[in-house]
């Protein structure tokens with residue numbers, strides 16, 4: 622299969638290199654803003670060169686962001702080309718539209734790398750959902766935040782310094798606010814929940830609280846009380862719809878999540894029949910993510926199709942009945958609350974006048 626890769630940054634260059642070792646794939650074109658010496662004349666600055674090339678059956682969009690990624694991906698699907706992307710911004714924001722376009726034009730639209738980086742999480746979630754009722758999903762899905770929190774738990778480091786290191790290692794988003802503010806995790810939660818529950822919730826449905834205000838003092842308190850702090854996504858079915866939220870969470874030292882080091886992710890699903898399945902591995906970085914992109918390409922090349930259900934479950938998110946205790950630090954003093962609903966805790970966070978406010982849910 623002849624393919625084109627759009628963008629040649631961390632993931633695009635990783636995908637290109639991994640593709641060299643994959644049988645049956647030829648990278649015919651790479652779209653980039655300027656020449657790339659080692660790639661020679663396969664590089665183009667004109668997307669039309671790719672779109673109009675009938676030999677190119679698949680476009681791997683690795684530019685990131687919403688525009689022009691959206692325009693490029695839509696045009697590829699409309700012309701019947703398959704699309705693979707690690708771009709969670711795009712997938713979460715245009716969920717219905719891009720799936721509809723793919724279905725209308727008989728193209729495959731796959732985005733395994735958009736949540737879990739190198740882990741075949743979405744692939745297996747979708748696979749499991751064919752024969753099971755997925756009751757809940759949860760986990761660590763941001764490599765940058767896990768790298769920061771893991772390092773802070775183990776050594777006295779400055780937050781800004783360790784974030785800069787995560788950027789240097791290629792884990793962070795172009796604007797790392799997306800990582801530390803929890804928005805990247807929120808998008809991955811949207812994508813995972815939509816696949817799990819066959820629905821189309823959006824980013825606005827998922828309240829988010831990030832880790833940008835965590836301090837060495839908070840971590841010291843957690844270490845002394847036997848807790849590890851992780852940024853988790855959570856979503857599940859309820860009798861009336863679903864809950865879904867993202868927040869720093871204190872887990873006990875014995876919990877699986879507690880021992881997840883560096884840029885790794887740990888993501889779990891609980892199905893009615895299968896019980897709980899957990900997936901672990903590198904959630905960010907050039908080769909893990911590049912590999913995941915090329916695995917999707919190979920699945921399409923092999924003719925593997927997931928039946929994309931066109932009928933949707935209309936699920937509404939309500940976090941009012943989802944309650945647990947919280948660690949809250951406000952205006953310099955910290956406390957452990959009694960059970961608070963997620964709705965109430967996130968309201969407190971958004972209404973606090975303390976710009977350094979921090980909270981973390983406590984998993985019992």
Ligand SMILES: NC(=O)C1=CN([C@@H]2O[C@H](COP(=O)(O)OP(=O)(O)OC[C@H]3O[C@@H](n4cnc5c(N)ncnc54)[C@H](OP(=O)(O)O)[C@@H]3O)[C@@H](O)[C@H]2O)C=CC1
Pocket residue numbers: 627628629630631632633652653654683684685686689707708709710734735738791792793794795904905906907910
């Ligand atoms: N890094 C990671 O570990 C992971 C990233 N992702 C996702 O993968 C996507 C790519 O991320 P990443 O590779 O890290 O980002 P990078 O910024 O490293 O790469 C993006 C590349 O696209 C190029 N580019 C931007 N706009 C255009 C354009 N209009 N035409 C041609 N090239 C363009 C950029 O060029 P220039 O540098 O010159 O601006 C850059 O080379 C994002 O959606 C990200 O969220 C998903 C999982 C993991």
Ligand SMILES: N[C@@H](CC=O)C(=O)O
Pocket residue numbers: 735736737738762763764765766792793794800805904905906
């Ligand atoms: N910035 C993201 C990259 C992968 O999705 C992360 O740190 O997980």
